Amino acid sequence: MNSLQRVCFLLHWTLALCVGASAISSCVSAAKYDEMEASRNALQQRADSLSAVVHSMMRTIVRLDANIAERAQDSAQLRATLARQQAQIDSLNRLAADLLDRYTALSSNYNQLKASSTKETQKLLASLEKSQQDLNERKQEQREKDSTLSRLQRDLVAREQRLKEVEQKLQARDAALKALRARVADALVGLKEGDLTLETKNGKVYVSLSNRLLFASGSTQIEAGGKNALKQLSLALNRQPDINIMVEGHTDDAKVTNLGALKDNWDLSVMRSTEVIRFLVNEGKIDPKRIIAAGRGEYAPLEAGSTPEVRAKNRRTEIILTPKLDELFDLIRSGQ
Numbered sequence: 001m002n003s004l005q006r007v008c009f010l011l012h013w014t015l016a017l018c019v020g021a022s023a024i025s026s027c028v029s030a031a032k033y034d035e036m037e038a039s040r041n042a043l044q045q046r047a048d049s050l051s052a053v054v055h056s057m058m059r060t061i062v063r064l065d066a067n068i069a070e071r072a073q074d075s076a077q078l079r080a081t082l083a084r085q086q087a088q089i090d091s092l093n094r095l096a097a098d099l100l101d102r103y104t105a106l107s108s109n110y111n112q113l114k115a116s117s118t119k120e121t122q123k124l125l126a127s128l129e130k131s132q133q134d135l136n137e138r139k140q141e142q143r144e145k146d147s148t149l150s151r152l153q154r155d156l157v158a159r160e161q162r163l164k165e166v167e168q169k170l171q172a173r174d175a176a177l178k179a180l181r182a183r184v185a186d187a188l189v190g191l192k193e194g195d196l197t198l199e200t201k202n203g204k205v206y207v208s209l210s211n212r213l214l215f216a217s218g219s220t221q222i223e224a225g226g227k228n229a230l231k232q233l234s235l236a237l238n239r240q241p242d243i244n245i246m247v248e249g250h251t252d253d254a255k256v257t258n259l260g261a262l263k264d265n266w267d268l269s270v271m272r273s274t275e276v277i278r279f280l281v282n283e284g285k286i287d288p289k290r291i292i293a294a295g296r297g298e299y300a301p302l303e304a305g306s307t308p309e310v311r312a313k314n315r316r317t318e319i320i321l322t323p324k325l326d327e328l329f330d331l332i333r334s335g336q
Helices: 003-027 030-116 118-187 224-238 265-282 308-314 326-334
Strands: 196-201 204-210 243-250 291-297 316-323
Touching: 118 196, 118 204, 118 224, 118 316, 204 224, 224 265, 243 265, 265 291, 265 316
Parallel strands: 243 291
Antiparallel strands: 196 204, 204 316, 243 316
């Protein structure tokens, strides 16, 4: 009999006594009755107390039963989890056993291959060593190529810089030629049409003075009008000392006759050129180191033909003005 059963039995027995005492009270004395009544009341109180205890215990038992049921459910879940884990462990054990078998087979095959392929291994090692050597050589070649590329890139940057400098110099030269041409045009503004031609080409300014202005036919003496023009030109050239000067004499194709020591048009063109140079140096005060004399005779005509008009156009003295390009040439040479 457990505790609950004993409590229920005692409660039942107490209640029975109370009922029995009520029945007996009808045949006993008053004193005895009072004693029994007191005893009954005490038993009733005891029964009430025990009943309260029983109800409390019943509630406790209900809670315990609920906890037991919950624990039973947790236990079932744990058993299910353990079962799944056990199944996984079994699967892993089987996989491990399979892997072990495979490893054993592979190890056996490796040992067999190792024992039977020593020569092949040596060949492979030799090939690997050769490949490594080739790789090192390629790396060295690549380093050399990278070094060459880097040097070429530096050279390219330097060349581009020099090119920019050359372009700047050329732009400065062109600006100087433009200014020089304007200055010469201003200096010779009073000349008649046809006596002066100004042209800029190939980085030079060509000042072409007609022989009608400078020389009489067959003469090497400068006319008064020509001297005046050369003086004005000297003023402009002296204001720009960084210009080299070449004086070229040109004749027509008519043969030289009765000119004493002059043998041909070469002599005539050179004599006229040197005469102009002497005037520019002596009268115009131009530094003679800047001037070059040249005679082209009849071999650089402006137009072909033998008409008076064509011959008059071809008879001329060209004063060719060229900027000093020493710095430009130095830049170009440094880039070679």
